[in-house]
Amino acid sequence: MELSSRYQVDDEVTFQKLEDSTVLVHLTTGRIHHTNATGSRIWELLQAGQSLAEILKTLETEFDAAPGGLRADLEGFVEQLSKENMIRLLVEGA
Secondary structure, eight states: OOTTOOEEEOTTEEEEEETTEEEEEETTTOOEEEOOHHHHHHHHHHHTTOOHHHHHHHHHHHSOSOHHHHHHHHHHHHHHHHHTTSEEEOOTTO
């Protein structure tokens, strides 16, 4: 997974923030995803159009965790959301 990658949230995804977590619902597929605080922050930054590198840098300043662990969390979360069609990779120049 390239850290320079950017993703776009699918138009059919709605979400509700609940304290430190977020519930994501894909209206077409019916898929539901419930995040923890880290996932909620990643979701916010994905929505803002940040690259994975920018997101990782933000996470490293906001969360007290090992950088390698944060990268694994970020990559795993993005991979899961991609598989559930909640986000899609933006292709530059397309």
